Amino acid sequence: MATAATGGGEAGVSIERIFGRAFGTIRANPLATLGIAFLFSAVPSVALNYFVQSRQMQLLARVGLWGVIALSLATVVISVVISAITQGALVRATVAHSDGRESTLAESAGAGLAVIVPLFLTGLLTAFGVGLATLLLIVPGVMLYCAWCVAGPAVVVERLWPIAAVERSRELTRGARWKIFGLLLILMVGYWILSAVVGVVTLQTSGGIRNMAAMNRSGGFPLTVLVLGGIVQTIVACVWGVVISALYVELRNWKDGPQSATLAEVFA
Numbered sequence: 001m002a003t004a005a006t007g008g009g010e011a012g013v014s015i016e017r018i019f020g021r022a023f024g025t026i027r028a029n030p031l032a033t034l035g036i037a038f039l040f041s042a043v044p045s046v047a048l049n050y051f052v053q054s055r056q057m058q059l060l061a062r063v064g065l066w067g068v069i070a071l072s073l074a075t076v077v078i079s080v081v082i083s084a085i086t087q088g089a090l091v092r093a094t095v096a097h098s099d100g101r102e103s104t105l106a107e108s109a110g111a112g113l114a115v116i117v118p119l120f121l122t123g124l125l126t127a128f129g130v131g132l133a134t135l136l137l138i139v140p141g142v143m144l145y146c147a148w149c150v151a152g153p154a155v156v157v158e159r160l161w162p163i164a165a166v167e168r169s170r171e172l173t174r175g176a177r178w179k180i181f182g183l184l185l186i187l188m189v190g191y192w193i194l195s196a197v198v199g200v201v202t203l204q205t206s207g208g209i210r211n212m213a214a215m216n217r218s219g220g221f222p223l224t225v226l227v228l229g230g231i232v233q234t235i236v237a238c239v240w241g242v243v244i245s246a247l248y249v250e251l252r253n254w255k256d257g258p259q260s261a262t263l264a265e266v267f268a
Contacts, residue, residue, distance in 0.1 A: 013176040013254055015183050022246040025097040026238065032105045036089040037238035040109070042230045044082050045237075048075060050226065080127060083237075084119035084152070088112025090241035091156040091248070098249050111156060118155050122162040126151055129166075146177045146184065153248035172251040180247065187243060191236055198228050 026033045092111035096103035103111075112119070126148045134141030151169040154160050160168055173180055202225055 013179050013250055015179060015186070018183060018243065018246045018250050021098060021249060022094070022239070022243040025094045025242050025246070028097055029093055029102050032093045032103055032108050033090060033238050033242055034234060035105045036086060036093070036108055036112075037241065038230070038234045039105075040089065040112075041082055041086045041237035042233040045079070045233050046226060046230045048078060049229070076127075077124075080123040081116075081120055084123045085109075085112045085116060086237050087123075087152045087241050087244065088115055088119050088156045090238070091153045091245040094242050094245035095157065095249065098246075115155055115159065118161045118165070119152060122151050122155050122165050125162045125166065142181065143177065146180045147173050149173070149180065149184070149244060150248040150251060153245050157248070157252075172248070172255055176251065176254070183243070183247065187240060190239075194232060194235065198232050202228055 089108040089112035092108040093103045096108075126145075129148065130141050130145045133144045148166055148169050150172055151162075151165040154165045154168040154172070155162075158165075158168065
């Protein structure tokens, strides 16, 4: 694929530069980035998972299979809302850092909440499209996600609605999707390693697989499981959200040239 910019921006997309911008944002503003991930992703996600897993057998007995299916769909919708708010807030923090400024937790959260409706609808659209493509064949789903992955940041920065945001993402990612695939693969490998380590620690602190299975059947979860789950969710949500935001900044600079002044005006 071509790597030359079409709009006079940077010479090419750099994974190293994306990670540098992303981790630079977290390092410079840990309170806002990690705080957003904790408040808007870890807390609601852990609470939701705890409720569903600890009550699934009782719910199945009370409301039946269709009720459980409806609850599962509601869980998906709630998860999209959580992801949308988190992504929107982390876009604000990343863009501010790219402009040489720092965004407070309140300012970043406000930026995400200000466009929550288009962010939510965009999240539903991309989740449905990628999910459908994945059901048809795994490769189309992965490549479609590579094409649509910066639709969320486009909503926040450019104030676009779902269809326009998806088209903007396709435009920005065109010519760089193999690099984006590599970037996402690095993130997934990191997530698998973190999950494996946490899984081993969880088993050790819970007394092994049999004790874990017994606690799941009884609907109980040890405090260490909840705490570790919250820590993992905070780290994953923060890193993923900031890296995707940094990817958007990188792609926009590549295609359109540096946009610091324009981006600053959006959040003024």
